[in-house]
Amino acid sequence: LDLLTSLSLDLELSPALLFLFRRANRSRQEATDLQTGMPRLRVASVFVLFIAWQLAGWLRAWPVHISDTGLESLSRELISLDSDVGRAKNDTDASVPDKVNLWIDTDPALFDFRDVDDVLALQYVWCVEKLRGNVTVKGVSTVFGNTDATRTHMVATALLNKLWGGHPVKGAEQPSVTTATPTTTASATATTTANIENKPPLTAASIALAAHQGAVLAIGPLTNVAAALRIHHERGSQPAWTRLVVLGGSNRTGPNIRYVRLLELNFALDQQATEDVLRLANRFGILVTMVPMEVCRQVLFQGREIGILPDWIQTPARRWLRLGLWLTTYPGFHPWDVLAAMAVTQPDLFRTEPRRVHVAGTHLPGWLRPFWHGLLRFDAGTGERLEATVNVVVECNAACVHQLFAEWHAVIGQCSELNPIGSL
Numbered sequence: 001l002d003l004l005t006s007l008s009l010d011l012e013l014s015p016a017l018l019f020l021f022r023r024a025n026r027s028r029q030e031a032t033d034l035q036t037g038m039p040r041l042r043v044a045s046v047f048v049l050f051i052a053w054q055l056a057g058w059l060r061a062w063p064v065h066i067s068d069t070g071l072e073s074l075s076r077e078l079i080s081l082d083s084d085v086g087r088a089k090n091d092t093d094a095s096v097p098d099k100v101n102l103w104i105d106t107d108p109a110l111f112d113f114r115d116v117d118d119v120l121a122l123q124y125v126w127c128v129e130k131l132r133g134n135v136t137v138k139g140v141s142t143v144f145g146n147t148d149a150t151r152t153h154m155v156a157t158a159l160l161n162k163l164w165g166g167h168p169v170k171g172a173e174q175p176s177v178t179t180a181t182p183t184t185t186a187s188a189t190a191t192t193t194a195n196i197e198n199k200p201p202l203t204a205a206s207i208a209l210a211a212h213q214g215a216v217l218a219i220g221p222l223t224n225v226a227a228a229l230r231i232h233h234e235r236g237s238q239p240a241w242t243r244l245v246v247l248g249g250s251n252r253t254g255p256n257i258r259y260v261r262l263l264e265l266n267f268a269l270d271q272q273a274t275e276d277v278l279r280l281a282n283r284f285g286i287l288v289t290m291v292p293m294e295v296c297r298q299v300l301f302q303g304r305e306i307g308i309l310p311d312w313i314q315t316p317a318r319r320w321l322r323l324g325l326w327l328t329t330y331p332g333f334h335p336w337d338v339l340a341a342m343a344v345t346q347p348d349l350f351r352t353e354p355r356r357v358h359v360a361g362t363h364l365p366g367w368l369r370p371f372w373h374g375l376l377r378f379d380a381g382t383g384e385r386l387e388a389t390v391n392v393v394v395e396c397n398a399a400c401v402h403q404l405f406a407e408w409h410a411v412i413g414q415c416s417e418l419n420p421i422g423s424l
Helices: 002-010 014-023 028-036 038-061 068-079 117-131 149-163 204-211 223-235 271-284 303-307 311-328 336-345 398-414
Strands: 100-106 135-142 177-184 191-199 213-218 240-247 288-291 350-359 376-378 388-396
Touching: 100 117, 100 204, 100 336, 117 135, 117 149, 117 311, 117 336, 117 398, 135 149, 135 204, 204 223, 213 223, 213 336, 223 271, 240 271, 240 336, 271 288, 271 350, 271 388, 288 336, 288 350, 303 311, 303 398, 336 388, 336 398
Parallel strands: 100 135, 100 213, 213 240, 240 288, 288 388
Antiparallel strands: 177 191, 350 376, 350 388
């Protein structure tokens, strides 16, 4: 490739080319024709370099398949890691939180080159529940998001049948709808629609969520969660949620446009539900932990993490891994939902700070605001709406995240009685 590049540069020397061609009794026209073909050669050289760079990235991203003996050595390596680099599994560790009754609201998509991190998060929580025992999954609900609601429910149903032997509760198929409340003024008998109310759709998932007692992990759009909180708000009752962990939000500047400049997805897909959840959770005094996109970008999963996964998930994960090379220019992907799950099971791996959250883009004209959906401001100035105090994750121990993820799945791979997973 270096030879091609240097050749394309050397062939740009027009006087030398013309002199050589005249010495060889070639016509000036032939030399000129050759010279006009140099831009094509330069473009071809750049294209070849780009393809070589992509192929090199694909090779680095190729999953590492680990044998049974390799799994044993991996476990020994993980346990022997120094505490400054990572924490080995220790059932008697004082930092292990009390047992958590957990409800997971998710939008899994395992096919069609979609995000696989929801499935990885569910698989990880199942590993923690089986091996550590500090989490008990009480239920799983689905919502639209990474794909349509029908497919997310289909994937979740197949996954739960293999993991827990149960079925998920189907949730919202679309974002919160806007309804007009008729009002009559004294000056006019005509009915107007001055009072506008945004209501999340009421579904079986929102009803089940409203009745849940324990922690809630929301790793999809917050439509189901907002509807559940609104049920308590309208009834004047208090939800029995001990904690709410949500994945979403970004404090980056500039527009958030899907397929062009996607900074955040979960909150952006239902901005009204996001505002309702933050507002009502503060009103009910629920502890909210937000895992924004910025902290998720501190961790990158590559071939080593994919190589220890079960076979049924390796194929779609490998496709997503390679697609990440074209989307982000590096061979890997950020495990967004896995980090949110770890914030529930291993909160000591994260550093959180209480922040006042504001919605970004409210100063813009109405037709521009959708391009700022999903973007938040922490401790922003005045003039913004929706001030809510939440615990925002600002830093995570990336080395420990890689270690724990590999450790749980390595141990599960060695314990056939704890691994009922077939092929989806």
